[in-house]
Amino acid sequence: xxxxxxxxxxxxxxxxxxxxxxxxxxxxxxxxxxxxxxxxxxxxxxxxxxxxxxxxxxxxxxxxxxxxxxxxxxxxxxxxxxxxxxxxxxxxxxxxxxxxxxxxxxxxxxxxxxxxxxxxxxxxxxxxxxxxxxxxxxxxxxxxxxxxxxxxxxxxxxxxxxxxxxxxxxxxxxxxxxxxxxxxxxxxxxxxxxxxxxxxxxxxxxxxxxxxxxxxxxxxxxxxxxxxxxxxx
Amino acid sequence: xxxxxxxxxxxxxxxxxxxxxxxxxxxxxxxxxxxxxxxxxxxxxxxxxxxxxxxxxxxxxxxxxxxxxxxxxxxxxxxxxxxxxxxxxxxxxxxxxxxxxxxxxxxxxxxxxxxxxxxxxxxxxxxxxxxxxxxxxxxxxxxxxxxxxxxxxxxxxxxxxxxxxxxxxxxxxxxxxxxxxxxxxxxxxxxxxxxxxxxxxxxxxxxxxxxxxxxxxxxxxxxxxxxxxxxxx
DNA sequence: ACGAGTACGTACCGGCGGTATGTCGTACGG
DNA sequence: CCGTACGACATACCGCCGGTACGTACTCGT
Numbered sequence: 001x002x003x004x005x006x007x008x009x010x011x012x013x014x015x016x017x018x019x020x021x022x023x024x025x026x027x028x029x030x031x032x033x034x035x036x037x038x039x040x041x042x043x044x045x046x047x048x049x050x051x052x053x054x055x056x057x058x059x060x061x062x063x064x065x066x067x068x069x070x071x072x073x074x075x076x077x078x079x080x081x082x083x084x085x086x087x088x089x090x091x092x093x094x095x096x097x098x099x100x101x102x103x104x105x106x107x108x109x110x111x112x113x114x115x116x117x118x119x120x121x122x123x124x125x126x127x128x129x130x131x132x133x134x135x136x137x138x139x140x141x142x143x144x145x146x147x148x149x150x151x152x153x154x155x156x157x158x159x160x161x162x163x164x165x166x167x168x169x170x171x172x173x174x175x176x177x178x179x180x181x182x183x184x185x186x187x188x189x190x191x192x193x194x195x196x197x198x199x200x201x202x203x204x205x206x207x208x209x210x211x212x213x214x215x216x217x218x219x220x221x222x223x224x225x226x227x228x229x230x231x232x233x
Numbered sequence: 234x235x236x237x238x239x240x241x242x243x244x245x246x247x248x249x250x251x252x253x254x255x256x257x258x259x260x261x262x263x264x265x266x267x268x269x270x271x272x273x274x275x276x277x278x279x280x281x282x283x284x285x286x287x288x289x290x291x292x293x294x295x296x297x298x299x300x301x302x303x304x305x306x307x308x309x310x311x312x313x314x315x316x317x318x319x320x321x322x323x324x325x326x327x328x329x330x331x332x333x334x335x336x337x338x339x340x341x342x343x344x345x346x347x348x349x350x351x352x353x354x355x356x357x358x359x360x361x362x363x364x365x366x367x368x369x370x371x372x373x374x375x376x377x378x379x380x381x382x383x384x385x386x387x388x389x390x391x392x393x394x395x396x397x398x399x400x401x402x403x404x405x406x407x408x409x410x411x412x413x414x415x416x417x418x419x420x421x422x423x424x425x426x427x428x429x430x431x432x433x434x435x436x437x438x439x440x441x442x443x444x445x446x447x448x449x450x451x452x453x454x455x456x457x458x459x460x461x462x463x464x465x466x
Numbered sequence: 467a468c469g470a471g472t473a474c475g476t477a478c479c480g481g482c483g484g485t486a487t488g489t490c491g492t493a494c495g496g
Numbered sequence: 497c498c499g500t501a502c503g504a505c506a507t508a509c510c511g512c513c514g515g516t517a518c519g520t521a522c523t524c525g526t
Contacts (some may be wrong), residue, residue, distance in 0.1 A: 019492060023504065024499050042361070044277060047482060069483065104400015128275070128361050132414055163432045167415070167425075171432060174411025175404040181365055182403050199396045199404060252523060280513060293475050302514065318480065476519075488507075
């Protein structure tokens with residue numbers, strides 16, 4: 001990349017030498033390799049030699065860029081989360097009816113959870129490898145933060161009523177995590193996915209305030225978008 | 234078989250020689266040691282030499298009783314689950330109002346989840362160490378099975394309405410698991426615990442049928458048509 | 467009493483995470 | 497233009513740990 005520039009303005013402006021570019025490239029290759037192997041064989045089942053080999057470097061290079069196996073895992077974690085957040089963020093922050101937006105976000109997140117990298121690295125292994133406390137802290141900046149923002153939106157819009165936003169968010173997050181695992185290991189992921197969305201919709205529906213339902217519009221809109229198969233009156 | 238009466242009554246009844254008793258005793262010591270160390274330092278952070286040392290035997294003895302580290306972990310897993318099931322089972326199977334029984338079971342399960350052994354071994358590490366599929370299979374015979382039975386009871390009693398018992402159970406199980414972790418790592422576990430129960434009660438309340446409790450008439454009418462086929466599995 | 471089998475202990479191997487050290491190229495000051 | 501300091505790796509090695517092979521003492525049935 002940018003070979004032709006040959007000491008062009010780009011390098012001068014960014015202050016990045018060719019050396020730094022190479023370095024960043026190998027680092028990225030290591031992270032990519034780590035994501036792939038951690039996803040396929042898990043944290044314990046992946047050796048650092050293997051990760052380095054797949055990135056076409058040696059373990060020495062790996063230890064130059066990362067302080068150890070844990071640090072490499074966290075880099076892989078961040079990479080997966082960053083990729084996911086791009087797609088998810090814009091859906092939730094999109095303008096429009098809060099209820100509709102929330103439901104779209106729910107479906108989008110379940111879709112994200114079907115990705116094997118996200119499932120194994122972020123959901124399953126991360127709490128064990130990084131420790132739950134650190135995992136929770138990291139999640140604040142990623143999916144968990146988005147989820148809470150969505151719920152706060154619903155509460156502020158007077159759509160639903162909860163005892164505590166923090167606790168509700170965490171409970172829902174746990175439910176979504178297991179839902180993701182369930183869907184991924186189901187014989188018919190498509191159908192299971194639809195059933196999960198239906199169940200969750202039913203649950204969240206139970207939290208709706210009477211005055212929000214009485215408006216009627218959202219209810220109809222939600223019915224229409226939630227699925228061609230469930231609700232007819 | 235059934236050798237002479239010259240032994241004590243205990244041996245005759247059980248048919249166990251003193252040698253077998255010793256063997257069983259060391260095996261139990263190994264399991265106890267494993268539960269303790271796996272709880273404190275996790276699966277990866279625990280060495281078999283350490284487990285054996287704490288049980289006052291060597292690694293050879295350990296490998297005589299268990300095929301490897303995984304098998305030892307599963308034995309520890311079973312031990313923790315068995316201990317938990319004793320307390321939990323009788324609460325859920327107790328006669329009385331289904332709703333009250335379910336709520337008592339919910340509180341009891343959260344109490345169980347506060348135990349560090351259950352939390353770390355069963356909830357956090359087991360899915361990673363045993364693999365999710367095997368973990369799920371094992372859980373069928375333990376806490377998950379109890380939880381589903383409780384929900385089926387509520388559904389059959391006409392208390393609540395769900396889209397699918399299986400999915401609802403799994404979602405609730407996931408929510409409870411994260412709730413447990415949240416409570417355990419909270420600065421004020423007592424208060425957090427109470428808030429969690431309140432939030433969950435609120436959620437389950439949203440699933441109640443109109444004849445069980447009256448609130449949100451319009452919403453109830455809409456949701457009635459959504460799940461007239463609640464029992465299928 | 468004596469072979470057989472059980473319940474361990476002992477010694478060792480291979481793999482893997484981590485470290486210490488060497489090497490090569492590039493940026494940089496004089 | 498040249499030495500030099502430093503960054504980006506490679507190589508060699510160590511210690512721990514899971515797993516295996518084998519030895520041994522004790523018991524049990526005949």
